[in-house]
Each structure stands twice: as structure tokens, then as C-alpha cells.
Amino acid sequence: MAHAEQATRDSAFTAADFSLAALILLGTRFVQGFIFWGGASRRLIYDYHDVAGVDHAVKLDFDIPGYVAAKLTHAVPGALWVQTPIEWTLSHHDLIVTSVWLWTLAELAVGLGLMFGLVTRLAAFVSIGLNVALMLIFGWMGSTCLDEWTMAVSGVAMSSAVFLAGSGAYALDNRFFVQTHAGDRRPWVPWITSGPLPAQDVRKLAVWLSVGCIAFTVLSYHILFGAVVSPLHSRTNFHRHHIALSAPMVAADGSVTFDAYVNAGPDTGAAYIVAASLLDGSGQTLAKWDGAALAALGPTAIENKYSYAWASQFRPERIGFSGQTGARAKITLPPTTLQPADGPTRILVLEAIDDSVWRSVAGGGQPLP
Structure with a gap:
């Protein structure tokens, strides 16, 4: 009871x-x-x-x-x-x-x-x-x-x-x-x-x-x-853009092809690239493309992974080209005269309008995963 x-x-x-x-x-x-x-x-x-x-x-x-x-x-x-x-x-x-x-x-x-x-x-x-x-x-x-x-x-x-x-x-x-x-x-x-x-x-x-x-x-x-048992550090930076680059593939005519992926940064903006250069292993400049050359990249020079009208993409701009967060593309820089190189290593360098600089991995020429 x-x-x-x-x-x-x-x-x-x-x-x-x-x-x-x-x-x-x-x-x-x-x-x-x-x-x-x-x-x-x-x-x-x-x-x-x-x-x-x-x-x-x-x-x-x-x-x-x-x-x-x-x-x-x-x-x-x-x-x-x-x-x-x-x-x-x-x-x-x-x-x-x-x-x-x-x-x-x-x-x-x-x-x-x-x-x-x-x-x-x-x-x-x-x-x-x-x-x-x-x-x-x-x-x-x-x-x-x-x-x-x-x-x-x-x-x-x-x-x-x-x-x-x-x-x-x-x-x-x-x-x-x-x-x-x-x-x-x-x-x-x-x-x-x-x-x-x-x-x-x-x-x-x-x-x-x-x-x-x-x-x-x-x-x-x-x-x-972070900031629980470790210092504050974002797993993926959402304040500044970062572009991961594959090793450049250099053609006989001096054109350079590489894969690019904007793998960090605010989704409300884009990374604006205003200059590109190709270096050898010693850091000597072999070729350089200014903002005007990058702005003139044609439709076939930028092959975006996602070609939808709404997707994150790389695209030409008046000052060079840009890439939104999440954009992936195979990009080909126009042919140019290459300077004599020291060794076989080739490194691509992209410079952004905010002074950010991104370098490709050295050697290999494999696409990004």
C-alpha cells in the first residue's frame, strides 16, 4: 500500500x-x-x-x-x-x-x-x-x-x-x-x-x-x-584567407598550370590575387605575371571544380583574379619567357592585395586531394 x-x-x-x-x-x-x-x-x-x-x-x-x-x-x-x-x-x-x-x-x-x-x-x-x-x-x-x-x-x-x-x-x-x-x-x-x-x-x-x-x-x-586545454587557435581560420597550391606544371611554351584551393577564410569575401611568380629551388625568379596579366585570364584558363552559378569559384577581376572560400580550380597562367633555372624544382608564389603570400608545394606536380 x-x-x-x-x-x-x-x-x-x-x-x-x-x-x-x-x-x-x-x-x-x-x-x-x-x-x-x-x-x-x-x-x-x-x-x-x-x-x-x-x-x-x-x-x-x-x-x-x-x-x-x-x-x-x-x-x-x-x-x-x-x-x-x-x-x-x-x-x-x-x-x-x-x-x-x-x-x-x-x-x-x-x-x-x-x-x-x-x-x-x-x-x-x-x-x-x-x-x-x-x-x-x-x-x-x-x-x-x-x-x-x-x-x-x-x-x-x-x-x-x-x-x-x-x-x-x-x-x-x-x-x-x-x-x-x-x-x-x-x-x-x-x-x-x-x-x-x-x-x-x-x-x-x-x-x-x-x-x-x-x-x-x-x-x-x-x-x-582550442582555448579549453590549449591556447586559442582556430582549426580552420575564418578571419584570413589561405590558398593551398599544388606544385606547378611548366609547359614547353612557358605556361604554368597548378591546382588552387581556398581552404580558409571568411565566406563573406574572397582572396584577391594581384601577382604571381615562378621560382626555382634557390628562390630565383624565373617568370612573373602582374595584375593585368592575371585579369586577362580567359574562361579556359580557370577550370573551376564547381561550375554552378552559385558555387565558390576563382574568377578574373579588374586587378587580377579572386577565389572565394571553398573554391577549387585548375588554373593555367599564360605563356611567358622563362629565365634559366638552378635545378629542377619549381615553386609558384601568389601575392594577394592584402600582402598575403602563398607558395606551392615543391616538386611532384600532383593535384590537390
């Missing part, structure tokens, strides 16, 4: 606790939902521009520079453990389009579910997954306040709390599931909607989700930025 009375008290306390917790987290639930709703609605509803007299959903039009997948090409250099899947996706038109629509619809469903409190726990669980994916892909980015990392860790913590609490009285779950006692007939219903859950399960979940949120925050911060 005593055991039954204690169980009843636990059950009553748990129900009241859920109701209060859901009310406390009402603002948190709405904000997290609105973040996802905002991302989906900008693409589906609000960001339409007139192009040649026709309205286009800019972020969902594959042939327009504003296509949302552009963010993927920017993100590849610093993505955690998912660079290969992203690059594979970017190599297949249909897969890019499918991925963009699946992500958009997932954001729409999660956003509406959290804001209106419909199938709340399932929406919160998916929200955790989306925020983890955001961390893996974009967590390294953010040239001001670690923007993407902050959004991802905050989203995981917020969604975890909403998953535990449910949506309470101010939600559609309360109207369609809790008040109809659907959970009494099907015990799994509260796990995807709202309402009381077994007290012991909630206590265990609260501990594990808290540990997970703490680990996710600290470990991702340490991996991406």
Missing part, C-alpha cells in the same frame, strides 16, 4: 512538474521553432526577386547565384568529418536539389511543430539532429562572434529542454493528444507529442541530455577553436 501511495505521489508530482516546465520553456520553444521557420520561410515564401519579369524563389532556384547550396561550398574547408559526403553531394545536381528540399522541409516541419506545439517532442528531437548537423558542417564559420557554433550549441540545449518538458497547455498537443488521453491507449504517444512521461525515465534522460549538451559544447569548442 505504501509503495502504491508513493507511486501515485510521484505520478502527480511529475504531471505538475511537466506542466510548469513547459510553461517556463514556452518562450524557448517558440524561439527555437521560429529560427527554423525563418530559415524555411525565407526560401519558400519571402525571398522572391524579379528576374526578367518572372518571380524567382532566389534561394531555391538552382540557376541563380543566391541558391542556398552556395553555403555548402563555402563550408567544405572547415567541416568536421563530413567533407567527403558534402563534396560528393556537390558533384551531383539531383542530389544537391534533393538535399536542399529535404533540409528545407525538415526546417519547416520542425519550426511549425515547435511554435504551435504539435508533435512537440518529435520536433524537438529532430531539432537536436539538425543542430548537430549544422555544427558538423558550419560550426567553424563566423567572423564576428563564432556565429554558427553559438547557434548550434544553443539549439541543442534548447531543443533538449523542450524534448523533456513537452509543450504544456498552450499547444496543439494539449488539445489533440493530452486532453483526449491518447497516451493512455498508446504509451508511445507522449514520447512524440507532450504530456507526462515516467518519472524515472525523465530523470535519466535529463542527466544524459545534460551530459550530452555539456560534452557537445566543450568538445566542439575545443576541436574548432
Whole structure:
């Protein structure tokens, strides 16, 4: 009898606790939902521009520079453990389009579910997954306040709390599931909607989700930025651009071909190259191309890996040529007269408008991975 009375008290306390917790987290639930709703609605509803007299959903039009997948090409250099899947996706038109629509619809469903409190726990669980994916892909980015990392860790913590609490009285779950006692007939219903859950399960979940949120925050911060058990150092620099260069291949006519990859830097800008030179192993200059020569590079001189209108690319500019973060290309500098060289080694040097200098690896002539 005593055991039954204690169980009843636990059950009553748990129900009241859920109701209060859901009310406390009402603002948190709405904000997290609105973040996802905002991302989906900008693409589906609000960001339409007139192009040649026709309205286009800019972020969902594959042939327009504003296509949302552009963010993927920017993100590849610093993505955690998912660079290969992203690059594979970017190599297949249909897969890019499918991925963009699946992500958009997932954001729409999660956003509406959290804001209106419909199938709340399932929406919160998916929200955790989306925020983890955001961390893996974009967590390294953010040239001001670690923007993407902050959004991802905050989203995981917020969604975890909403998953535990449910949506309470101010939600559609309360109207369609809790008040109809659907959970009494099907015990799994509260796990995807709202309402009381077994007290012991909630206590265990609260501990594990808290540990997970703490680990996710600290470990991702340490991996991406250091400053936990090591000095502050970004795994991938998001303040200054860097260009990785393969060894140059020198043709008989004096043209020079190399692979270039902008593997660091802010996605909001580009690296601007205003001079290039070819050196031998002793550092003697064999050939030099100024900004005018680089600006005159034709379409066949720059073979971008991703030729889409929206993708990160190298392209000629008035002062030379530029490369956005994530751009990969095979570039051929025009033929020129080469000076006599000391030894077989050839080193390519690119100079940027901000005085940054990048050198190729010596020897080999192999393309970048």
C-alpha cells in the first residue's frame, strides 16, 4: 500500500512538474521553432526577386547565384568529418536539389511543430539532429562572434529542454493528444507529442541530455577553436584567407598550370590575387605575371571544380583574379619567357592585395586531394 501511495505521489508530482516546465520553456520553444521557420520561410515564401519579369524563389532556384547550396561550398574547408559526403553531394545536381528540399522541409516541419506545439517532442528531437548537423558542417564559420557554433550549441540545449518538458497547455498537443488521453491507449504517444512521461525515465534522460549538451559544447569548442586545454587557435581560420597550391606544371611554351584551393577564410569575401611568380629551388625568379596579366585570364584558363552559378569559384577581376572560400580550380597562367633555372624544382608564389603570400608545394606536380 505504501509503495502504491508513493507511486501515485510521484505520478502527480511529475504531471505538475511537466506542466510548469513547459510553461517556463514556452518562450524557448517558440524561439527555437521560429529560427527554423525563418530559415524555411525565407526560401519558400519571402525571398522572391524579379528576374526578367518572372518571380524567382532566389534561394531555391538552382540557376541563380543566391541558391542556398552556395553555403555548402563555402563550408567544405572547415567541416568536421563530413567533407567527403558534402563534396560528393556537390558533384551531383539531383542530389544537391534533393538535399536542399529535404533540409528545407525538415526546417519547416520542425519550426511549425515547435511554435504551435504539435508533435512537440518529435520536433524537438529532430531539432537536436539538425543542430548537430549544422555544427558538423558550419560550426567553424563566423567572423564576428563564432556565429554558427553559438547557434548550434544553443539549439541543442534548447531543443533538449523542450524534448523533456513537452509543450504544456498552450499547444496543439494539449488539445489533440493530452486532453483526449491518447497516451493512455498508446504509451508511445507522449514520447512524440507532450504530456507526462515516467518519472524515472525523465530523470535519466535529463542527466544524459545534460551530459550530452555539456560534452557537445566543450568538445566542439575545443576541436574548432582550442582555448579549453590549449591556447586559442582556430582549426580552420575564418578571419584570413589561405590558398593551398599544388606544385606547378611548366609547359614547353612557358605556361604554368597548378591546382588552387581556398581552404580558409571568411565566406563573406574572397582572396584577391594581384601577382604571381615562378621560382626555382634557390628562390630565383624565373617568370612573373602582374595584375593585368592575371585579369586577362580567359574562361579556359580557370577550370573551376564547381561550375554552378552559385558555387565558390576563382574568377578574373579588374586587378587580377579572386577565389572565394571553398573554391577549387585548375588554373593555367599564360605563356611567358622563362629565365634559366638552378635545378629542377619549381615553386609558384601568389601575392594577394592584402600582402598575403602563398607558395606551392615543391616538386611532384600532383593535384590537390
